[in-house]
Amino acid sequence: MIDTHLMKLRARDRVSEEEERAIRGAVSEVREFAADKTIIRAGEDLTVSLLLVDGILCRYKDLSDGQRQITELHVSGDFADLHSFTLKRLDHNVMTMSRCRIAIVPHERLKAITEQHPHLTRLYWFTTNLDAAIHREWEVSLGRRPSLARIAHLFCELQARLGLVGLVNGDGYDLPLTQTEIAECMGLTPVHVNRTLRELRERGLLEFRSGRVSIPDLAALARVAEFDPAYLYLEPRAR
Amino acid sequence: MIDTHLMKLRARDRVSEEEERAIRGAVSEVREFAADKTIIRAGEDLTVSLLLVDGILCRYKDLSDGQRQITELHVSGDFADLHSFTLKRLDHNVMTMSRCRIAIVPHERLKAITEQHPHLTRLYWFTTNLDAAIHREWEVSLGRRPSLARIAHLFCELQARLGLVGLVNGDGYDLPLTQTEIAECMGLTPVHVNRTLRELRERGLLEFRSGRVSIPDLAALARVAEFDPAYLYLEPRAR
DNA sequence: CGTGCCCTTGAGTACAATCAACGTTCGTGG
DNA sequence: CCACGAACGTTGATTGTACTCAAGGGCACG
The missing domain is CATH 2.60.120.10 (Jelly Rolls)
Incomplete structure (x- = not known):
């Protein structure tokens, strides 16, 4: 179910069996969303992060005149908002661009990972830095x-x-x-x-x-x- | 010396005395750089991160036709490349835009922080997510x-x-x-x-x-x- | 079999780029 | 102390890439 996510991590670093268990254990549920739905709004208090299992998501910001700028696209295996774990709210919206299956990962479980799995923490930190690299490009x-x-x-x-x-x-x-x-x-x-x-x-x-x-x-x-x-x-x- | 850095962190979250000691202890040396010098080049293997004490820095990428895009500016108290800790090399260059004083923070000391200070790790993770937010804007x-x-x-x-x-x-x-x-x-x-x-x-x-x-x-x-x-x-x- | 969304094309426009020249400031060296 | 050059800033004239406005076509769905 989160196979693409693990593929993506393992393309960048080793993930141990124990870390894999921690990752699988971090998912609280999996939900389906219809296409073209804004599922996170800028400014909302967030207590979970969303891991895209299947479909296409985007991050976007609206301008006052109705224009919008999409700042990143997300594909299967991406966290849409792992950064909300430390930011607590987002500066942008997140929207489905197709029908999507999404795994929910509560921040408290991510916090436990930061307390118990320093290497996995660094790897997740890496993935948010990768998002930043995509933003730069x-x-x-x-x-x-x-x-x-x-x-x-x-x-x-x-x-x-x-x-x-x-x-x-x-x-x-x-x-x-x-x-x-x-x-x-x-x-x-x-x-x-x-x-x-x-x-x-x-x-x-x-x-x-x-x-x-x-x-x-x-x-x-x-x-x-x-x-x-x-x-x-x-x-x-x-x- | 890293007072502006601590100001910035403390504007966003509590930093304990012990954490402050860990931060101060992470700096190995402080160096001066002249203006308009590229101090990190894309692709280089990196083992330290740079904390800007004084001056203005930028991240930029070159295009083949000689154009350049600056992707972010940095001011006193910013890490120029905390993300190099997990990325190990950068996808962009870092350049001084004025005379700069810069504190050097070895990655091994950051790694120790991730092993010993989960909260401080989250706070530093936050700061790289803040860079990404600036990129989005x-x-x-x-x-x-x-x-x-x-x-x-x-x-x-x-x-x-x-x-x-x-x-x-x-x-x-x-x-x-x-x-x-x-x-x-x-x-x-x-x-x-x-x-x-x-x-x-x-x-x-x-x-x-x-x-x-x-x-x-x-x-x-x-x-x-x-x-x-x-x-x-x-x-x-x-x- | 409409209706709406998306795609496509044309015509005219505008914002920003390009090309070019000149002014100002400042550092350097004669 | 002044002449010179380089870097930066300013302005004008022209060009061009992308935008706006407009209209029509294809296709899916109710």
Whole structure:
């Protein structure tokens, strides 16, 4: 049930049997959520963290004029808000982008982990630092990359992150997002995303239709995106 | 010497005498660095973290065409790279923007803290999550805010963060940045930053000259920026 | 078989970038 | 003490990427 989560951790460091038991024991329940529901609102007092088992989630912030900026996407195996354990409330909302299965992890059980499992604590600390690294890479996209590279980069990132948990198949992966949501990730308008996706398609770099991403030539796409996966810290290492 | 650091921690949670001793004992040495020096390069193996005692630092990433994106600014009392403790190498560079005094904290001593001081560990975990929150807010600026609000927001953030460590005086604060560096933070060109600063000045919202920021009417500036300091988690709370 | 959501395309616009030139300040060396 | 150069800041003119506004098409669902 939390297999993708363990895959992700074990891609970065060793997780002992005992630690695995601690992780499994930290889940209090598993719930299903419909698509397009905001499940955490900024400012709420939080006493649990959410571990995404299946589906796609995002973190987003609203602006006063109704615009929204998505700050990160989450895939199977990600904690959506492990950081709420230390922050106690969030500065952003969390929303389902598809039907989702989510494991609930009470903060008191995470606290017990910090008291009893220093290594696992460091590993979880690592994962929130990884979220920050993803935020930084998005800052680069939003601040400096032209729209073509910006969108190409997003799809490269998702290919890498989904690949890690076995969700890449054939020449691509399933991604139940709308063009409007892509726009909200990358600071563009839906119209411009549409034109940019067309250009990617015409260049033979990427197809994105009805929730499915096809990447005929990943190396070519990565070149356009100037994608360097170093920021995803994919190599195992003692933490 | 690390007083601003303790001020910052204590603004967010209680720090016991024993914890304070552990923090002080974690510093191995203090060094001085000249301005405009890259002191950590992306990808290097790291065994220490850097705690900024005095000066201004930034995290930045380079693009292949020579552009750069600054992803966060650091002020006195901030760890520049506490996240390198779990990441072991960085996905970004760290550069001095002024003459800086920096305390060196070996990772092995941080590791000891994670083994012996769970509460302090959570508090330090919190501070890296705060960095991520700042990254998210910058994503919103970079993705969605027009240039005027974008720059106004940056100066509001710095006012709040410098205020926390007693570095706001009179109607503003010292900030030894060039317009080009502001541009690198906010995804704009130096020329456009110049025009935008002029507009802020003409509207009576902000003066920025020779390393000094003056904000005659902070409330008005915050209104233009739509600045909400919630993302800085300024209220104390048990972590 | 509407109705609504999403995608697509066209036309015109605007904000910010680019290109270019000049001013100011400051440090340095003759 | 002044001449020079470099870095930073300022302004104008022009260009361009992405936005806005608008309309129509495809498809799923009730």
